[in-house]
Amino acid sequence: MRLRVALFTHSVNPRGGVAHALALGEALLARGVEAVVIGPDQDGRGFFRQAACETVALPVAAVGKDLRQLVSQRIDEISAYVANQPPDRFHILHAQDPISANAVLALRPARIKTPLVRTVHHVDNFADPVLACWSQRAIEKPDVLCCVSAHWQAILRKTHGREAFCVGNGVALDRFSPAPRPQDAALRQELELGQGPLFLAVGGIEARKNSQNILAAFRWVQAALPEARLIFAGGATLLDHSSYQAAFAAKLAAYDPDLIRAVQVTGALPQPRMESLYRLADALVFPSFEEGFGLAVIEAMASGTPVIVADRPPFRDYLGAHECLWVDPSDPAAIAAAMRASLDPKIGPDLARRGPKVAARFDWQDVADRHVPLYARLAASTERSARCRR
Template identity: 45%
Template sequence: MTALRIAILTHSINPRGGVAHCLALAEALCALGHEAVVHAPDPAGRGFFRSAACPTVSVAAQSVGGTTVDLVRARITDYLRHFSTPAACDFDVFHAHDGIGGNALATLKHRRLIPGFVRTVHHVDSFSDPLLAEWQDRSIREAARLLCVSRTWADWIRDDLGAGADVVGNGVDLSVYRTEPTEADAAARERWGVGAGPVILSVGGFEERKNTLGIVEAFARLRARYPQAQLVVAGGASLLDHTAYRTRCRAALASAGLTVGRGSAVIETGPVPQADMPALYRIADVLAFPSWKEGFGLCVLEAMACGTPAIVSRQPPFTEYLAATDALFVDPADPCAIADAMAAALVSQARDRLRAAGLARASANSWRACAERHLDAYAACARTRQELIHA
């Protein structure tokens, strides 16, 4: 295939799963000989949460107060301003990974600045605000080609929108996420006051979609068996407002007598640089990830690559790419079952079995294979662009 210039658009520079996916995908595409450039609105001009072996562009963005609608509208406008000229649109392929980039590209298509775009649907949110729902829907319906990271969402697009979507999956970088301890492990323990454990890790902050309240309720039960147990809640950077849900989680923690802070029963790290995540996975005894809704659940593969057992929901997408023996599957609505799984993961025989199965599963998912699954869609979009140029 002829080398392509690919503009990849994501919603922010922060360490969220979709953003991590974009950077890793672009790096793999560049390794295949293409030029993949990741773009994101960057109001503070800080750059992406990690350095990348691919070109990146921090799109000039305005600082915004107000509602989520105000923020999303502003970010769409930021993208439209950045790609306002034919010179700025000199790419063979445009690829959006969320509703913000998808709406900007749909408008650029109507302005005849680009011929069309690819859209990856990681998952579909249920927005109560009709404008947010309309923007999400438009970003999917107007794409020339649709991709999904799991069969679950490809089937949803087929059933609800009557459109086809290819499944491209996800990957994990085994050169970054490794089982061997490093000096960073001890530094992570010191930084956040993590003791001997057992240590339960939750990734994604206090967010309803991540089922943090269920994890909190399960952890409170685990503490009755293991009084020194700690729950580490990592991440939390989001464009959406999770204040009300966070308040519910905090109330549940207070009701259970669980304090939050460095060295406490519950440790809230906030956003964590990627360089620190492997250590965080390694010092954890188990990853608790019984989410209600996921596109894929990239942190599951990352934890497994670090030798950390995972607890996941007994539902797609986890049941798509994980075998029954790869992880501990639970009903996300049952805190008692989640607590039992936490305890089960601490038993040495189960830990050894889960560790071996997880390492094998992680090694079977490469970013190179993920990148290669994008190439047909990219080639089709590039052909459309060439046909329009020579028409």
């Protein structure tokens, strides 16, 4: 029996869970599994990158800024898609987020009996009681939980009383590589980066990404190195970070004009541009207060770019003491010192050499191989139950 698996994402944009689903789908296909990645697509642009596996960019309606309304509508839209599939279309429904998990749960048990797997990348804290309930339900009710780090495996066990399979993450070494590409130089020129040091922060302007402390650290670095540049890339999200972003903008606006010109906030970028940015950067500055895994870290390392990370989980779960630069994320001075250290000819080049070797430990085929036996057991159990009912 060839396994058929639906991998659901909360969007088609470049976020960690979406990137994980696409790469997992490709790796599952290479293992003989029919994998389809399905995500709501409000703008009709499709997934942020092409994938070797089948994808379904699900047309959905635009919604205002009310997050509860948006989540409710996405749940209904994904539920409608699932309900319209033949009952035997998939052996496994695998949600990468609470929205799609709730969409499947809304149909159970009356409409569908297909097993539901949920991967918890991280858990957001919601003040809104309805959003908090949906988030909790998407942890408590799936048949099986997966997670991407030992850190979140421990949290799910301690806080929610659920065991989760740690499936990890991977990196595509054919795309994330130190080898220069023709588009790299063109991007440097287009963004007017000059030839000074370039620091890259990935994930947009968010509190958990520690954007304000990164900015404060760069202020000190740029005072000593006027040619230095800082780029904040990414940030496609459904959540409302407007208050934090306004505070960030106010801090930046109060700085010296030369520093203001040295900072760029690009928003989400096409995949080839992100690959180039990793290669162009002298360091990835990633001292997040909270991450599920931090996929950008191993993408940067695969690209031969030194990384600066918070001295806390989940980074401690998978990085060695001398494989990156560790910092206290609450201390801008420490972040600034690490940024300067990444430019030290005795430190930066050594980290750049180590990076691809570290990244090679993270293979998407290994991630797929952790899923396939789980899927097979669930599918076999469902088939046995169906035979008993007949």
